[in-house]
Amino acid sequence: MPELPEMENYKILLNQKIAGQTITEVQINREKSINLNPALFIKTCHHQKIIDINRRGKHLLFHLQNGQILLLHLMLGGWIYYGTEADKPKRTVQIRLSFGEQHLYFIGLRLGYFNLYNQREIDQHLAHLGPEPLSTDFSLENFLKRIGQKHGRLKTTMIDQEFIAGIGNCYSAEICYDAGIIPTKDIDDIGESEREKLYQSIRTILQKGIQHGGYMDNPLFKDDKLTGGFNDLCQVYDREGEKCNRCESIIKMETISSRKTFYCPICQT
Template identity: 60%
Template sequence: MPELPEMENYKLLLQQKIGGQTITDISINREKSINVYTETFIRQVQNQKVVEIERKAKHLLFYLENGRVLVLHLMLGGLMFYGTEEEKPDRTIQIRLSFGSENLYFIGLRLGYLHLFTQEGVKEELADLGPEPLNVNFSLDHFLELVENKRGMLKNTLVDQEFLSGIGNCYSDEIAWHAHLLPDRTMDDLDKKEKVQLYESIRFILPRATQFGGYMDQPLFKGDSKTGDYPSQAYVYDREGESCRRCGNKISKGEISSRKTFYCRECQH
């Protein structure tokens, strides 16, 4: 499932492609991917300019000229592609938004969705999300307050969207490795120095992953050389049996709360 770095990468690239552009045509091939009647969706979205694109946690928000907001969550298996009909991948398209001769295709939305809200409706929909870990106002003091009474496992805490927004299975492992902490450590077992290191690791790993385009395996558009470059840079995620980049020990794989988990037994404690 795309996490904060994947969606932030999408946001930055789409701002260049469709920011300020007008949606000229719409095709809905799967009505379950939207939350209103198809006719209502088309009437309120078509011929509207995309005035801003924002990311909240693992969501993308497309703000339209008429005050409506499209909220995208790709969930498991979802992705996007921007380009012409000839360039698009040979995949089932659930939704297509056209911008003249080029289109934004939403693919693999079996669980994902593109929902239409008012701006007030968006606030209600996303009200339960925790703080954005990359927000300039997300300070160390704020983080230490959040974790003060936390008792669950480190990995489970990091992926809890009501605790922090946008971290999922991949980057929880990467953060734990960078912080020298085993993902099954309990939060109340961490001393202050370890909590400070955890905060610093969150603030290091997420921008780094965004810089390398996240882990999506499909480029966003023809010639996109950025999206999906993170797997070659990963420290532990999906690297079972390979050498740890820090100590040389073999990377282990386990399960925590039914989530596959990668870590180094030697240099994580």
């Protein structure tokens, strides 16, 4: 599932590709992927200019000239591609936004959605999200206060979108590895120095993920060399049975709250 770095990568690249462009056609192939009657959805978006694309947590927000906002959450299996009909992936497309000869394809939206809202509805829909971990407002003091109010296993807290927005399975594993803390540990057993290290690792790993285009390896456009670059840099995520790059012990996987959790039993304590 795309997390903060993947969606931030999409945000940056899509602003370069389609910000300021006008939607020339809207194609809806799966009505369940949107929240309105298709005719109304198409009418509201058609001939509208994309003013800007922002991100909140794991969501992308496409701001239209008429003040409406398209809210995208890819969920598990969702991804997007920008290009022509000739070079698009041979996959089922749920939604397509056209910009002349170039198109933005939304693929794998079986669980995800691309909904149309006004600003008030957007505010309500995203009100439950916790702070942005790379925001200047997300200080060490803020983090220590928030985690001080939590109990239970670290993994469960790290992926709680009300605690911090944008972190999921992949980056929670990589953050805990970087901090040297086992994700199965109870928060009450994590000392203040470890909590401070965890805060630094959150910022370090997420910034590194963005810098390398996230871990999802589907390119956003033809000849895209950035997207997915972090996949080869993952230290523990999806590496069960492989050797740890630090100590050469074997990476383990456990299931916590129905989520696969990867860690090094030696480096993480």
